[in-house]
Amino acid sequence: MGVMRGSSLATRLFLSATAWVVVVLALTGIVLSSVYRQSSERAFDRRLNLYLRTLVAEVATPEETPERQFQSLGEPLFDLPLSGWYWQVARTDGDKPERRASRSLWDRKLPQLEHHADDLTAAGVRLGYVDGPEGQILRVVERPVDLGGDGKYLVMVAGDATEIFEETRTFDYYLAGTFVALSIGLVLTTIFQVRFGLAPLKRISDAIADVRSGRAERLVGEFPVEIAPLARETNALIDANRQIVERARTHVGNLAHALKTPLSVIINEASAHDADPFAAKVLEQADMMRDQVAHHLQRARIAARVSIIGTITEVAPVIDGLRRTMEKIHRSRGLAIECSMASGARFRGERQDFEEMVGNLIDNACKWAAGRVSIDVSLAPRSAAESEPMLQVVVDDDGPGLSPAERAKVLRRGQRLDESKPGSGLGLSIVNDLAALYGGSLALTEAPGGGLRAELRLPAV
Known part of the structure; x- marks a missing residue:
């Protein structure tokens, strides 16, 4: 009867649980970080779109003067040179070159987004990242505006994307710290569950070892309801083994008694006629039969005794x-x-x-x-x-x-x-x-x- 190696099972369960915890938390962290970055981008884009709509309204408003005058967008950063926040309105039909830009651009130009004919969003705008005048990474929203005879324009608003990256990075730091603490808690919980949850199995393993070594005859003690049937069946198996051995001993004894008496009669009768060659042959074969019977009965007794569990x-x-x-x-x-x-x-x-x-x-x-x-x-x-x-x-x-x-x-x-x-x-x-x-x-x-x-x-x- 094999003895369960509880420590190996506990180790495998612990390593398996720890691996799953790490994998699940890592995937969850990646998903949450991606979701938060997208949420930050959407909030940033709503801000840019607000400025964009204001500029588009200015472009679409008829002016009596040839020079369009754009009102302030209510953001001081558009007036601060090279602040990372810029807007730009450029005419794209080529008839009347015209470009208006925020004071923050100084004498620079905003690069356009690479685009195709069908890459506009449902709101008619394009979104993306470009490199800014001072090496900043800019989040840009642009919208083409067609005013018919008044020309075609490309309206662009850009903001410093560092704000998005820093918010995402900060969230990642907090998320990593939270998940590390959560991982430690889960690992400790797993250790506790493996150590104490498998304790009844370890007790059964030790009890079976005691039975095999002769220190005990049966599994004793109280076990949880989930483990109690295993203990009962093991005790029933031990009892059945003993009963089988006892029956085998009884059968061997009966067989030995049944065979010895006829053999003794044959030997005695043959010994009384030892001068007869036939009697001598019968005596010789009877002796061989007695030795064979003794040998095989001895092996049967031995096999029955060896089957007993827990004898020292x-x-x-x-x-x-x-x-x-x-x-x-x-x-x-x-x-x-x-x-x-x-x-x-x-x-x-x-x-x-x-x-x-x-x-x-x-x-x-x-x-x-x-x-x-x-x-x-x-x-x-x-x-x-x-x-x-x-x-x-x-x-x-x-x-x-x-x-x-x-x-x-x-x-x-x-x-x-x-x-x-x-x-x-x-x-x-x-x-x-x-x-x-x-x-x-x-x-x-x-x-x-x-x-x-x-x-x-x-x-x-």
């Missing part, structure tokens, strides 16, 4: 108990059994499985040792292929050892290199199978003293 075994008591037992069994040989154990070492699995694996290795070492057996238990460095910490049990003896071919052979079920030694030949095979079911391994190599080294790796806590 303390290593030190098991090793000490096995050492004392082997010293009693081999007391007559004077074997020295040395132990070295890492403090707090624990096996992620059932005690009886650990006893069976390590007991087989120690028993095999004691059978072949000349006088010394050493047991070393440590926490092994995790390899690239291993997803959890591993426990390493190394059993060395000072016996004759095995060649590489013999090491491979003894790991196969029922293989015995010396018939004079007691046993069925299933010991190392069972250890190898059981270790594999737990996700571990068994390796046989040469011990530093020349004997056999058995290196057992198992999941640890």
